[in-house]
Amino acid sequence: MRLRTTLLLGLLTGCATTASSKPEAPTPASxxxxxxxxxxxxxxxxxxxxxxxxxxxxxxxxxxxxxxxxxxxxxxxxxxxxxxxxxxxxxxxxxxxxxxxxxxxxxxxxxxxxxxxxxxxxxxxxxxxxxxxxxxxxxxxxxxxxxxxxxxxxxxxxxxxxxxxxxxxxxxxxxxxxxxxxxxxxxxxxxxxxxxxxAAGTPPAPRYFEFHVIRVKGHPVGFEKRAMREVAGGARMTEVESSLLLPRTPQELMVQDTVSSEVADKDGKLVARDYARSRNGELDLQMSLEQVRGREYHYEGKHSGKDLNGDFTAPADLATEPATARLVRERLVPGKDKELTLHLYIPSANPVAPVRQVLRKTAGGARELTVEMGSMKGSVTVDAQGMVEKVVMPMGEGLELVQERLHVSGTP
Structure with missing residues (x-):
């Protein structure tokens, strides 16, 4: 899977011109x-x-x-x-x-x-x-x-x-x-x-769609878009697109774009996953994962220019978005389980092995959870379907990254 391509030709009226002309400084008009x-x-x-x-x-x-x-x-x-x-x-x-x-x-x-x-x-x-x-x-x-x-x-x-x-x-x-x-x-x-x-017409709508805005100190700095679609054999594909544009200095942004897709079988088990990430316009992580049999998986791709290729056996069924939502709404939110331990393939956290994530209910409400993955800790609010409505993650220095869902349609 390739990250989306950008072909900017010179877009600022004064600061840059078309590809066939020489860039100039802004004119008095601008x-x-x-x-x-x-x-x-x-x-x-x-x-x-x-x-x-x-x-x-x-x-x-x-x-x-x-x-x-x-x-x-x-x-x-x-x-x-x-x-x-x-x-x-x-x-x-x-x-x-x-x-x-x-x-x-x-x-x-x-x-x-x-x-x-x-x-x-x-x-x-x-x-x-x-x-x-x-x-x-x-x-x-x-x-x-x-x-x-x-x-x-x-x-x-x-x-x-x-x-x-x-x-x-x-x-x-x-x-x-x-x-x-x-x-x-x-x-x-x-x-x-x-x-x-x-002129190509409107593509078929996904069975489920949601859009989140990401903010720091109330200021918008990115988004996450998610779509779930039915695929052959009762499987389900989840596609996620996100962009994050954080201020590094008053004059500079640090940006990150990701696109990913996962295929879950009819039972919610992970069949395949593709993931690509670019930082400041440079592709730095691109991985593909395929199920070999049961909990055995094969991965391949590149991380920071280094080729990666290998296999692992997951300690438990790898979690997918449909399966996680079902467990949250059927087990965690009703109080049947005090916590859920999930194993996920998240290339940005570890491109060659699954990572462990723990979800727990809080005293604040039935749909308010805490999430832990390694040293990362945050809070999550879910809806009646078990899908995430809001995420709050500490960033250090008293700052928090807040991701909040603004639009949702369909059924996960």
Missing amino acids: AESAPPSEKIDLKALAARELAPLSKQQVAAPDGSFTGEVEAAGAPTLQQEEGVLVMSVPLGTGSPLSCFVYSQPLDAGDSIYRLVRMAGQHTNLTLVRTTDVRLIGDSPAVYAEAQYLVDTPRGKAAGQAKMMVYTHDQVPLVCTHDELGYAESFKRVTSGLAGSLKS
Whole structure:
């Protein structure tokens, strides 16, 4: 299994240009400056917003998708290799630039690359995520890079706003390089993303779907999306996509993207698992696990550039998401068991052997649990089906990572 591919061609209006042109520093249209004798109100500029604009229809020249976007005039579209470039006039100093890709995107990797491109030609002063939301059935991550740049008139301030929409059929990246219009940017790009329709049609809905937002100190820093589908022989496949974008410094993000899938047989036993993880845009872990017979499994893949290949015998049946949910709702929540000890294959914790996880009920409520795995301890809240609603994990220095479910549909 490969992690999603990112093919960014140069997305910031001022900080970077298309692949066929030379990157330049932000222009006065995107960075605000004034002669030494004058002062500009940067706070007022940063607070600017747009009233709703009229909707303009957009369509791929090859007919692969259609949509609509708020605009002050007709958008222009240009086909490049692997990407359709859309320029949307907003009636401000800089247009909205959007890019529709032919291959899936990873949210963290895409934001990371955009920020790096901005930093090549500016002095970044603040980089942060600003929102994480579900549009249709796909995540969208918003971020901004505030910067200073030298101009003939002195230092100029700029604000590059970014959005990555990880739709499987119509992946979208949008940027707007101009002080202000932050909420307008979210409104316009969310509307565009939600309107996109692929000519391939809508794929069948999974039997179960959920979407979680991850926060630190109340600030959105990532997401987790989960879908369960029926497969042959009564088996069930669970697919998970996640991105985490944590601030390393005020000017830098540390990002991690993961995609994984597991197949459980009709009894909930693990048949196969695939897992891939990238950090800061570099694939550092990619593993596959297959059941040989019973509790015997074969693994192979790479970890930090090192090839791994071998076998192990699990001490107990390896837990899967459907089986764990069933045990939690039937045994742990009703109080039939005081704790559950699970054995899981989690490559990020140990790529060559199962790991042990213990779930216990707390005194706080029937659906509140503690979770322990090695030195890691946290708390979990589950729903009536035994599925996770909320996770709280300490990060050190008094910080907690909180993962909370915002959307759910279907039956696990």
